[in-house]
Amino acid sequence: MLATADRHYFETMSSLEVGWVVQLWNEWGIQILVLASFTLQVFLLIFGGIRRHSSSSVLMFFLWSAYLLADSTAIYTLGHLSVDGRSDEHQLVAFWAPFLLLHLGGPDNITAYALEDNTLWLRHLQTLAVQVLGAAYVVYTYMASSDADLLLASVSMFVAGLLKYGERIWALKCGNISSIRSSISSRKFKTDPYELLAMGTTEEELLLGAHSQFDICKGVFADIIMLPNPSVLSRSKRRSVIAYLGEDLYKLVEMELSLMYDLLYTKAAVIHTWYGFCIHFVSLFGTATTFVLFQLSVSGSRGSGYSREDVIISYVLLVGALVLEIISACRAVLSTWTCSLLHRRGRAWEWPLHVITSFSRRVHPASRRLWSGSIGQYNLFHLCARNGNEVGSRAAARLGLHDWWNTVHFSGEFSRSSTSSFSIQDIKRLVLEALQNKERALQFKDTDLNSRGSFVLKSLGAYEGFARWSVNIDFDESILVWHIATEVYVRRSRARHAGELAEATEVISNYMMFLLVAKPNMLPGAARHNIHLASCEQIEAHCGRMGLGDKGNPMAASPVSWNPYSILRELLHNDGPSCSSIPRREKLAEVVWNFSQFALGSVKAPNPHGESIRDSANMYAVLLANELLSIELRWQEERDTLELILGVWVEMLLYAADHCSQESHARQLSNGCEFITIVSLLAHHFKYYSGASRGADDLENNPSMRTLRTWSR
Template identity: 80%
Template sequence: MMRSEVIEAGKLVNLWNEWGLQILVIASFGLQVFLLVFGGVRRHSNSTALTFFLWSAYLLADSTAIYTLGHLSVDSMSDEHQLVAFWAPFLLLHLGGPDNITAYALEDNALWLRHLQTLAVQVLGAAYVIYEYIASRGALLFLASLSMFFAGLLKYGERIWALKCGNISSIRSSISIRKIKTDPYQLLTLGTSEEDLLLGAHSQFDICKGVFADIIMLPNPLVRSQPKPRSVISYLGEDLYKLVEMELSLMYDFLYTKAAVIHTWYGFCIHFISLFGTATTFLLFQLSISNSGNRYSRVDVAISYVLLVGALVLEIISVCRAVLSTWTCSLLHRRGRGWEWSLHIVTSLGQRVHPASRRLWSGSIGQYNLFHLCTRNTNEIGSRLATKLGLEDWWNKMHFSGTFPHANSSLSIQDIKKLVLQALRSKEQALQHQDTDLNSRGSFILKRMEAYKDFARWSVNIDFDESILVWHIATEVFIRKSKARHAKELLEATEALRGITYISPPANN
């Protein structure tokens, strides 16, 4: 019995030694297809299973390509499998990744320098493989390899540049308040269709980026002092939520995809050069195989065609997505005169896929109970074990975070939206002066509860982000100490609002 198991294990080892690289290359290509199809699923879904598979594919995609390229650079190849070296440039292309996912978390953007170092090592490895095994195999195959090599280099560099642009510190350093020309009152000139709202979201996107970079940009005082026929809130009404949803979707693009790079003049150049290089590689490879006879393994030739056709199809999809993107529409719209025909063509083609509807919110809010976290029992066995294993952050996230609305919730997102919009409308005139509103942080409720004394006034005279945390904890304490009949409903509302009613107080302040 033991001997038969050893024989079977030996067969598996021989199979891996013979076809391991082929399996890895196909796996690398399959991961690219998976990421292209499901890379943007987090925008609309919070499914744990789907998120896990996406996270696994994101990590495996890089490690598989790097591992395979490393083996190509050190393994000796038989004459029959010399074509395997031709796959090295494709692995660079795979390391560049699809356009719809460059980072899985913000920490990935912060590590862009590490990715740059990896690029240097992998490019040298691919160049060595081409020089060692391809250069002497004929001019056509060598030129095909060079063409794909430069296409892969551009795509890999594009990804790293996108990671750098999505880094919060890079966003902060790129924003200059004096250069910001956005005016929220421009929204009054737009229509209320989803496409018009999307253009409005693009026009105010610098303000959204500033919020994520801890920079609060107020409208120009000269613009703000001019009389307005009506406020933005009055004009948009509940469409204001759609506008915010679209801005957050654009911010998702900026942080986690290549949007910051591909929708620039050099980004479009990279796409078309990469597409041209891939098509050229396909033609040169076809000519090379036609002249080589039966020199190479049929399996290797078939895999090469799969990689070529797959790369060409994926590149065409990427170019179409980039050209028909709402980012392109916004770019052409800002160009103004002379670009109307291009804008009309892109808009007409883009409307067939309803780009605005794909940017709407999934309808759930992530929650993190800071009060429970600060008052947790640190002597609990599970908490102590997680701390010992270095998993304290994961443990806290599992126990003190969640989503709203949950299964037992009697409140809906629409209820919260109506409540917040009612509070905003009640202070419509004051919101024309944003600086006044930002300094109004819950003083109205303190006055209503006759608690606006020296011991409580400090809570409205602190930094904005700190004020949100203070009011969040204060609300949790108040509700849990409350003996009102509707304490349960108030507690549920607290889970949804997390202090948002104090950020947008009513008029009597």
């Protein structure tokens, strides 16, 4: 009896709670939805541009959720208003319909979340037509009988919302790759590579230079190869742009990529045009007019009949819309896009340019356009040395997410803030030197753009045996084999290696492995992100076959820690290669080496066009490491073998950057940008500037080459 009474009591209380929630929703649902729509707009305005520098999964999830909810909430609320937009108690509800159009227009700093949003601009255009008709229906049906001030306020906000929504659709269309391609093909290409020589190398001056050279970047992403306009090549200006900029060329490229992010994922393509400025002016004027007219309506004879809560919500929407429009207008006017536009107009616009520049420099816009400076890291031996007894690993295995957990949890990064003596700047310098060496070799026809390690091997006299085939097999297999071989060689080598050289080799090796495992779409060809799993399983099997005890077994699982703090730290902390235990990795390298020794004399080099070697990658990697050790003995103290290995890795990075699809590069701009994308654009600038310097005489003397030369790759 007591149990039955308790159950009946809880059922009654639950039904009362549900009934209260339903009643609250029926009475205040529209108000909640409208405020939620406005809150999402504020969230997107504040955090929409942060993904330019960050690839945080947590941030991406919240931003993605807000982006989708912002549209769906506004559309649902507008549909609800078209069915029941006014009551005697809530007469101002229909007045909010035009605000939802304004919300559908979205903030200026995020129009597309993914690249596909730009290609679906026609679908958004259809949505615009439906929602505009819905808002017009609400205003006509429920506001026609209102007082004149409130009706005019609704019409004024309706016009502003329509323009902002149309601006967003037009920005999506302009951000489409095909639109960028057609805009380049339809006009004459006038980028002057020597214009940079007239500018300084401060960050603000480099940003203006990035705007002046932005057509090169757009050509790269549109997959169009461009040669300089012959009219800009003069004998008096044949100084090397590359030598002038030096490592500042990286800053120039990073700023150009930031501008490309604006073009693809924000309203920049529309805002910084004459009709874009007109839209901003009309929208701001319409919002301010709506605010004034609403105040007149509230203070009039009918104002006393409005719900106090609805009046407060209306003021929140009005003040919020006005503040957002003012922020948007200030950002547009004070933007470096506007500075670049005025700079190209000539001396007549020097005064407004000086005023805008003096304001914008106080917030350092150039520094905010630079790359965050972090390079992903993933090490196969670190993965194999993981603790399989961790709560996260066991839970992921139960849920079938083991591969995903290993990719996310065991990836790390080498960043600008690393405490090591080796820095991101050293990586940049190595790539810059490799590009210069390759450019010089191209002049003498000593290499080609498809070289992915053979140039270094040939130049150092090591292009033979297993080193030769290792750079001619499938690219993903080549990365895996060289990654394992590098790890084994470093652990077996008895030579003294310079600390920075060893660290540089490890960082680039781990970065290429990170791209293979975590971002295979950034590599050319059919890169298989799980190609490394067979090697990892073989290493685990080797440890078992050699009968190592727990004390000597690098794969031995540590006891489970049920400390809540330890569990939480494990789940939230990325256990990247920088956190790994070097002795355990050394032991694993020894295991792989010892287990493969018996086959060194019987295994032959694989056929570059034959079957996959993924199941024998460890064996071939040991063969390659053995050859590298032989080269070390042959060179003795004359040269460090790590220079050869590092050279191969840098050349692989250059090959991957040049042959990765431009669509993959464009997608990555919305996730913090990858170093390989920076290298890709850097290489294209090398081609362009070097072509301008080398080809000046040919272009001047050959009449058939005096026209614009653009062709699809």
